[in-house]
Amino acid sequence: MSDDEDNQVDSESNMFDGNEGSDGMGFGPLMLTEGERSLVGRVRQELKHELKQGYREKLVDIREEIMRKRRAGKLPGDTASTLKAWWQAHSKWPYPTEDDKARLVQETGLQLKQINNWFINQRKRNWHSNPASSSSDKSKRKR
Template sequence: MMWTTMSCWNATIKEVLWVQMGAPPEVVARLEEAVASSAAMGPPRPSCVGEDPALDQFIEAYCEMLIKYEQELSKPLKEAMLFLSRMECQFKTLTLSNSDSVERNRSASDQFDVNNIPLDPQAEDQELKLQLLRKYSGYLGNLKQEFMKKRKKGKLPKQARQQLLAWWNAHYKWPYPSESQKLALAVSTGLDQKQINNWFINQRKRHWKPSEDMQFVVMEPHYYTDDNVLGNPFAVDFPHEGFL
């Protein structure tokens, strides 16, 4: 029982020390005062074995629990201290290596200055350009693609618009070019068929309104397709026109 009592007293002191970790300052002060007072009094006197078996069993179990608690807490603390020690060594190594590198570069620079070696500005500029291109080539490529997209979405070239307007004025009564005419317009203007389709769609929405006798034709697209030219009241193919 004497061993159990001493072990329990030691474990209790250790438990108090562990509880101090992360506790507020006022709590830490009270705990330190209690530990100092207990240490001054010394361990409790052992009681007689068998005086209270239930209490003895409880104290023994409690002491074992405190010892396990100490082991569980000490393991992560040791690991943390080991990790901090390794990190400190790595930082010291990096600091020393950087210092050596700076010193070597400084010495090399001083050596160049002493020897007065002539430098080629054009070669330096070329090397700098190559480094910048290697570093930012992907970013520049993305910017170029975005610029091309915005350019396609913007206004059409002036000459291309003039040719489309010429076709529009010549076919104002029925401004629906056939597929062959769209292909010819694409060749002459340098635009693709999607751009041409969009231009005619926007132009009709803004500047054209079918007459009353032509509204039924607009509602029936098959009247003005290439396959049904006879049903179209206005011819849609004009190969004799010069601007096509």
């Protein structure tokens, strides 16, 4: 809570201090004993602490979710290196056979679906079978 908010809460709580002269409802002065004022102060501090703690926990949860999403799309370095090595060795026709895929599953520990998706994405992003057509495709996309 900011200092301004603390001051606002403190000024609003003055109706419990007995200094204002009225309880705000027209029933006359609200007189609290010193013990009651102390109790009200402690309760106010506990509520502020709980509110701040709740916000802190939410912020930590949001941060963890963001970090988890950043990590989710990345393969471990050695796995990506294995797939890229196969890609470079077969750059003219980067379509692995079923045997190639089975070997890559064994080497990388990925699932077959992950291997298939990696190659689909890699071809979309990085493979140009015909340099002339790929440059014309890029110019079409820019328009």
